[in-house]
Every structure is written in structure tokens, then in C-alpha cells.
Amino acid sequence: MSQEILINVTPRETRVAVVENGVLQEIYIERACRRGLVGNIYKASVSRILPGMQAAFLNVGLVRTAFLHASDITCPATPHESGSVPVADITDLLKEQQHVLVQVIKDPIGTKGARLTTHITIPSRLMVLLPDNPTVGISARIEEEAERARLRRIGEAFVAAGEGCGYILRTAAEGATEEALRCDRDFLGKLWKSIQVRSDLAQPETLIHGDLPLALRALRDLITEGIAKVWVDSWETYQKVQVFCEQFLPDIAELIEHYQGERPIFDLYGVEDEIQRALERQTQLKSGGYLIIDQTEAMTTIDVNTGGYVGHRTLEETIFKTNLEAAQAIARQLRLRNLGGIIIIDFIDMEEEDHRRQVLRALEKALERDHVKTQISGVSALGLVEMTRKRTRESLERVLCEPCRTCAGRGSLKTAETVCYEIAREILREARQFDVQKLLVLTSQEVVDLILDQESDTLAELESFIGKPIEFQAEPLYTQEQFDVVLM
Template structure:
């Protein structure tokens, strides 16, 4: 069972997900960093490359997106036979300058543009609707009888051209609930088509994927949640309506600080992660991949070096699976475990990793060990890694290190100031870097929301802050003269 800790009052929204009393995911949403994955655009084809069987599409972002022939709607819906289609080049199905509907499958990273598809998907709580999907897929976790029941209903509800993926969460849900959801998703598709046919300026956004909270509730149904603790009235009421067990937090101290999540967040940004027996792993990010090194550290097994190495590797395998989720690491991952004596031990470690990644809601592929005994994995990138979201290069050391970004420090300060709301404190004196002060004052009604008069001492340097005084407005003005 899952526990949700939801920090939803401030500008930056944060949700911690705990499993077996351990934090496994930290989800963060900021006004200026909404992901575009799942969004649908009317884009303009700017280049067609027959040699790559691909097209590049301008959909309103900095870089054009990449679209393969096989993911074109015109290719999928063509009346040609499969063999005939495969013999045709991409130029038969799309041409330069054409306006087409595309959906973002994977966001761009570094020098790469986003990966696009013309085969649209509309996800819901119980189903994923695919207007051009043709196939009706039903979760294999359901019983055979239940699968047959659902297959019959889906055949009645959908045309042969339409497709759907029925989630496991649908197994014990009434058919009319799923049908109502399907009708809503079909309505969304019709809305997209209407916007495309209207006289819109290309490129343009025609469908935005559900926002932060809705997406979390869709991915984590109430049946899987033991308790959701939340500090915001609206969110609390919404969760209760959807059948979640909710505890409303009203403490003065921030909910993340109270529940120890701030410390967990700090740990999730460090290179070194300690293991229960005293070993540790080192996590290094490069542009091409993430490299993880396993070390025995201060652990010495009771029966010798062989036991030490195996136990450390087994612990590391489980912890690495958790860290991939917690840090939102995607792409290629290489793990350098401590050298093992034989294939039997390698298989033990491999199985421990395979079992641990099964809980991950992102697709993880455990490929296996290379000739150099390095374990290869890939993980689908769903969100921006925590280190990229929360940190920035350190200017004083010419980018050789990292510090908390302006946004991260600003939202930390906002949360600290909100803890004074409802107290006897009338005013505060805050010493902070200039960028942090400017960012804080751009937040909506910050003084009204905190109930404070805020005085600033602006400093140059890396993003930081310190609350130097909290008390009456009169004393704050006097203290300001001495600082």
C-alpha cells in the first residue's frame, strides 16, 4: 500500500510517495516547468528525410520534433496492405509544408528535439483511448472470464478503427463508469479534430495533458493508497470525493518538514547513497547516460570478503531501483557492481534488480551484464530529473559544481515565510541574493498570503536566503538599521 504526503499550499506543488514506509518518488510541479509530454499540437512538416524514413515537425518548441514514418496517422490508416505500406517511402504519406496533428511521446533533451507520434492517445483512470489504435488490449492481470466480458463490451462500444487499453484498475469497476470515461475521451478527440479544422495559426497547441494533480490521481488509484496526508483544503476535498483516505494537515510547520521529507529531498541530490550494512553507491550523471558505482565502504562481513561483496551488491540492487524512481532518472543506466566470483552470484544480483524494478511505474528494461561485468538498464524518461530541476551550475566555481537554483531557493523561502501565517509575527527581515528577492516578489500576493510585512537585505552571489529577524513591524524596521 502507498502513502501520499502532499505539499500543495505554496506555488511549488510537491508530492512524496512512500511504499513500505520508504520514500520512492518525489514529484514536483512549478508554474514555469510544465512538461509537454502527452500534449497534442497542430504542427508543420519542415523536412522529410526518405533515407531515415522520418520527418521533422515544427510544433512550436525551440527544436522541431522527430516523427518516424510508422508513427504517422496517414501510414496507420492507409488502405494498402502491410507489405505494400512497408515498401513505400515516407514521402508517400507526408510532404513538406503539410499541417498534421502530432502528440509528444518524449520531450527533447540537450541537442535532441522531442519524439512525436501521429497515433494519438487519450489516457483516463481506467482506460487509454486510441482513435487509430484498432486493437483492444486488456490487462493480463485480470481473470480470463473478466477479460472476456470486457472484450465483448469493448467490441460493442468501439469501431474497428478505434483502439483502447483497459487498465487493471477497471477489473472491479461497473461497466457504465468505464463507458462514461470512454465517451469523455472520445469527446476530447472530437474537440481536437474541430480545433485542427478551424482556421488556427500553425503551429499551435490543441490539447494539453492533464495537470499535475489529476495525472497523479489517474496513475495512483484510491484502491492502492493507504493514506493521503495533505495541507490544502481544495485538494483534501477532491481526494475525498474520489474515494481516498485523507488526513488534513493543519500544523504551522510545513508538511514536508514535519514528515522529514525535506531531509529526504536533500539526500536525493547527493552523489553518495549509503546502504544499510555500511556500503555505498555513487551516482554520476553524464549527457549520454547515468553511471552508478557500488562500493563496500566500511562493511566487513562476518565470513569474509566474498560474503561482504555479495551482500553489498544485493543491497545496492534494491537501492538503485529506488533511486531511479526517487531521482526520476531516465535513459541508459550502467551499474558497476563489486566484482563477483561466479555467474551464480551475478544471477542473484540480476534477479534482485529485476524484482525491485517491478514496482516502478515507468518502464524499466534490465538488459543484463556485459563482458566487463557492467549491468545495463534503460528506464523510460517521464519527468525531468530532480538534479536538473532543483540545481544549477555554480558560477563562482565556473560550473564545476552545482548549487540550488533560483527557483528552488525562492520556493524554499516562500514555504518558510508561510509557516509564520497565523502567528504573532508581523514582519520579517530576510537577507537573500538579489535574484531570489526578485523572484519571490514576482509570486502572486506573497505578502497577503503570508500575512507578513517583508523587509529585504539584498546580496550578490549564489542563490541563498536567511531570515534574520521575525517579530513586530516596528522592531523589524529598527533591526534593519543595524544589519
């Protein structure tokens, strides 16, 4: 399975695309005016403690205060007899105006501020440093038991020789030599000490350590065994990437190439068209079926439909094949659109239990390639597949779009007929309260046309009832729902 990473750089925006066998799988976008905050470390001050929520709001120097839950605070805890570790009370962990070193684990999303933790993690290419947490973790993607055991032995040796720090061995550590892992450990140790020094000297509400820019972060986090090439279309960024790779990722330096073609690299790979399609509500399947994807504040719902696919055998076989194809498409759309939180999938109802099991298994297998943690809770009593996908940053739609100014994000408008009757009620209300000579209604052209044509009898009755003339004036800047009744 051939994968390529495309890095497109313009003065104020960097975009990274992951292309698999010529098909876009993931897109990352970072703008100079609104960089992602995940991974940043701040010296924060506690603004407000909420005992009822077991949480606190902290000032980190951003527009909105950030949120810290008690479960995300490092503290010594004594296990219960059952073996579980209780979460200490928030009032015992924090005091107002206290200064705390925190890390962002979720970007601000919608009206919510950033989500914080005091469990600091510092990633490198092969490892993740866990200060003050002397444990060893191995990536679940490393499946060979002998390799897991080897990495665990190395990790435990690092912990034993360290200063109370723990380590997570990342997927990229598979097959890495002990010397390479030791170099990573030494780099992370020096970085953590420099962070501690800066934290001691810094004022509260200050950024202590910022994560890498997107182009470099992509090399650190997205390079896997299947990556064949990394294309960079900016010479300046290409040079920075080369220096970064020579210093930290020498084993992948040969994969980096500067793209010099006249045609934009995203156009060459069809990425721009895929991004446009990823913003649409409907996603077509090759068979003729389609998905309807609706993103709301609480959850994302995905509805599967057969559409124009009629199959060749039985209805059950047609539905089964559509659902199998949909399972693959859904996994890709989740990555491409970066949909997170609760996700409800309404596959077409299948009568055979074996078909339901195969579709669920196909979805699970397709999700295995996702870098983001996903969990399928199972099938509900209504036959809906319930799952979650970890949300750390805004979805593609939220990054590139804003709510419609005409419908305010509702996705629908009142009909011209509805607005006509609203105007009639408003005229009656104004005529009863005020003594006027006539009334002037300012509204959209569509409403004016409807009133003077199909609703002309209604207008005549209304004028007769209030005993006053009513004039209409079309306002080109008014939306279909807007109107004003002017008393004259």
C-alpha cells in the same frame, strides 16, 4: 504495503510525493513557468524534413522545434511476407508546411526539443483511448487470466460498437464493473470529438489539448490498490481535487484528505531531506556500503562499493549481501531521481554463478513496482548489468539544478599550480609580441598566494628572463581558473 500520496502546493509550484511504508519512492515537480508537455496535443506545421534521418522537425509553438520520426507516424502499411510492417519513407508521409495533429511523448531534455507522435492516446482513470487504432490492450500488471479475459471481452465489445477507436485497459480497471468502463469510454469519446473540432478550427502551431495539472494527473495515474491516503496541503487545490474525484473518480474520493498541520507535510514525512540526498552523487546503504551515481548525456552509470561493510563470514558473502542490498536501493533511486535512458550498473564482482543470478533476480523484482517501463538487457562480457528505463521527462537533478557556473558542469577545477604555469606561458607570449614597461596579472586570491609563496623563485626567473617587472592583483570575483594579463 502501505502507500500514501502527498500533494504540496505553493503559488508557483506543485510537488507530488509517493511514500511507501514511510520512505519516499517517487517525486514529481511541476512549475508554473515550466510545465511538462507530455500528453499535450498540438496542431503542428512541418518545418523541415530530414530524409537521411527518416524524421522531421515540426513547429508546435514552442521555443525549439520538435522531433517526429517516421516510425511515430500513423499510416496504412502493408505487412511483408515475414509479417513485419515496414516503416514508410518520411518523404511519402509528410510534406513541408503540412499541418499535422501530434502529441508530445517526451519533454524537451537538455538541448533536444520535444519528441512527437501522431499515434494519439487519451488516458482516463480506467482506460486509454486509441483513436484510429481499433485494438484492445490489457495492462501487464493485471496477472489473473480470468480477469484479463473478462476485460478483453468488454474491450472488444467497445471496439465493435465504436468508430474505429481502440482501448487499453489500465491496471486500475482490474475489478471494475462494465458500467464503470462504459462511462470511461463515453467520456473519452466525447473528449476526442471535442479535440477534433478544436483541431479543425485552430491555427497551426497551437495547443489543442493540454494534459491535466500535476495534482489531478497524480490521482489519475498513481492511485493503485495499495494507496491508503492522499494528503493535500492546499485548501484551494483540495476543493479542486474533490470536484474532480466526484466527477471522474468517485471510488477514491474517500481517500482524499486536507492536511491542516502546522508543520509542512514534506517535513513531517522527511521528504525534503530525501530530495536533498537524491541530488548527491553518493548514496549510502544501511550496511555501510554505498552507490556512486553519475548522470551523463549518453547514459547513467551506477557503481556499487562495500565501503565500511566488512561482513561476518567470507569476502564472497560480504560482496553478495552488499549487492543484494544495492539492487533494492538502485531500483528506488531510479524512481526517485527519475533516471532514464541507458543505465549501466557495476555490481561488485561475484565468483559464484548462483549469487550473480540471485542479485539479477532481486533487481528485476525490485523494478516490478516501477511505473515507468524498464528492461534489463543482461550482463555484459565485462560483468556490467545493462538496462534501459523509458525517459519521458527531465531527471530530478535536471529539474532542480543547473551546471556549476565555476566548472561549467565538469565537476572539477584546474589546480592553482596549473593556472600558475598557464599564466607564465601567457606572460611569455605577450612579452614577445609587445613592447611594454611592466605586466599586471589579475587572478584569484588562491593563485596569487601560491605564486608569491611557493612559486616565488619561478616568478623571479620569469621577470629576469623577460626583463620586465610583473605585478599580481587578487580579484575576489575571479574563479580559480580565471586570469587576465594586462600590458602597461
